[in-house]
Structure formats: structure tokens, C-alpha cells
Amino acid sequence: MNKLTKKRHFIGIDISSETLDLALMEEESFGSFKDKKVENSLAGFNKITDWLKKQNKALKECLFCMEHTGTYGLLLFAWLSQMELDFCVEPGMQIKRSLGMTRGKNDKIDARRIAEYACKNKATLKAFTLPSILVVQIKQLLTYREQNVRIRTSLKNSVKSHQQYQRISGLK
Numbered sequence: 001m002n003k004l005t006k007k008r009h010f011i012g013i014d015i016s017s018e019t020l021d022l023a024l025m026e027e028e029s030f031g032s033f034k035d036k037k038v039e040n041s042l043a044g045f046n047k048i049t050d051w052l053k054k055q056n057k058a059l060k061e062c063l064f065c066m067e068h069t070g071t072y073g074l075l076l077f078a079w080l081s082q083m084e085l086d087f088c089v090e091p092g093m094q095i096k097r098s099l100g101m102t103r104g105k106n107d108k109i110d111a112r113r114i115a116e117y118a119c120k121n122k123a124t125l126k127a128f129t130l131p132s133i134l135v136v137q138i139k140q141l142l143t144y145r146e147q148n149v150r151i152r153t154s155l156k157n158s159v160k161s162h163q164q165y166q167r168i169s170g171l172k
Contacts, residue, residue, distance in 0.1 A: 002122075002123060002124075002125070002126075003086065003127070004063055004086060004088070004122050004123075004125050004126075004127060005122055005123050007027075007061065007062065007063035007086065007122055008026065008027045008028070008061065009024065009025075009026060009027075009057050009061050009062040009063070010024070010025045010026075010027070010062070010063050010065065010115045010116075010118040010119045010122075011023065011024050011025075011062050011063070011064045011065070011115060011118075012025070012065055012066070012110075012111040012112060012113065012114030012115030012116070012117070012118060013064060013065065013066040013076070013111060013114065014066070014067070014107045014108075014110040014111040014114065015040065015066055015067070015069045015072050015073045015076065016040065016069075016072060016107065017040065017072050018039065018040055019037055019038065019039055019040055019044075019107070020037070020038050020039070020040050020044060020048075020076065021035070021036075021037050021107040021108050021110070021111040022035065022036045022037070022038070022048065022051075022111055023035050023108070023111035023112040023114070023115045024036070024052075024055060024057070024062075024115070025112070025115040025116065025119060027119055030116070030119060031116070033112050033115065034055060035108055035111070035112075036048070036051050037107075037108075038051075040072065040075065040076065041075070042075070042079065045076065045079045059083065059085055060084075060085065060086075062085070062086075063086050063087070063088070063118055063122065063125075064080060064085060064086070064087035064088075065087065065088050065089075065090065065114050065115065065117065065118035065125070066087070066088075066089055066090070066114060067089070067090060067091070067092040067095060067110075067114065068089050068090065068091055068092065070143075071140070073089070074136065077089070077128065077130050078130060081129075081130040086127050087127065087128055088118065088125045088126060088127060088128050089128045090114075090117070090125070095113065095114060095117045098117055098120070098121065
């Protein structure tokens with residue numbers, strides 16, 4: 001049996017570079033939310049702990065769920081792992097498709113939709129395991145290389161275009 005099926009408190013998190021929007025939903029009161037916004041930093045994560053204590057929710061009883069956002073979520077993933085909390089990281093398109101047609105979009109609404117998704121799909125969700133630091137470093141370097149290759153190609157194409165323009169116009 002999946003350990004996530006025992007969870008009764010679901011926290012959807014919309015991650016951005018600067019902030020985290022959180023939505024807490026109880027399984028027994030589906031569709032009713034408590035919202036919180038904190039900074040995407042260790043200080044912000046400590047505010048999450050305080051907020052949940054005020055809601056009388058033990059961290060270990062919560063399932064945290066978020067979309068995969070690349071590097072913006074790495075610090076949060078490391079913190080959740082260090083705290084030994086259960087969390088899942090899902091592809092954004094999968095969450096969007098599971099909810100069907102929806103209207104409106106902002107960070108608060110997205111966090112609520114992620115919490116609903118976690119509650120509805122808790123039986124099939126898999127807990128996220130943070131990869132080793134070496135794997136994270138390799139992924140970062142590969143991403144950086146891809147970006148540089150794209151920039152290099154763009155610059156080469158720009159030079160070719162300019163050279164052709166020079167030949168046609170006689171501009172030197």
C-alpha cells in the first residue's frame with residue numbers, strides 16, 4: 001500500500017523564483033482552502049512550519065505537492081527531504097489535464113488546483129526522492145551547455161545573415 005494514501009492534509013505549492021504560494025486542503029473538506037504566501041528561501045520554509053502549527057497540522061501528516069519547475073524548486077526539495085517529509089513533484093501538463101477545463105489563472109489558484117490534484121490522485125502519486133548532489137550538478141551543467149550551444153548557433157546565424165546583407169547591399 002502506498003504510504004501517501006494515508007495522508008489527509010494536502011498542500012499544493014506553486015513555485016516561482018521569489019515566492020511560494022501554498023494552499024492547504026483537508027480531505028474531509030474538499031474544495032475548502034487555507035492559503036499562504038512565503039518567500040522561496042529557508043526563512044520562508046520556516047514560516048511554512050509555523051503556519052502549519054497554527055493550523056494544528058503536523059508536518060508528517062501532510063502531503064506536499066508541486067509542479068516541476070526546474071531549479072526554482074531545488075532548495076524546497078532539499079528542505080523537504082532533509083525534514084523527511086512526504087512530497088511529490090508532478091509534470092505541470094499532467095496536473096492541468098487531470099483537472100479538465102478550468103478558468104482563471106494565478107499563483108493562488110494554481111496552488112489550490114495542485115492541492116486538489118494531490119487529494120484526488122494520492123493513491124497513484126509517488127513520493128519524490130531527491131537525486132544525489134552529483135546528479136543535480138551534472139544536470140545543471142548540461143542545461144548550461146544547452147543554453148550556450150543555442151546562443152552560439154544564434155550568433156553564427158546572425159553573422160551569416162549580416163554577411164549576406166553586406167554582399168547584397170555593398171555595405172562593408
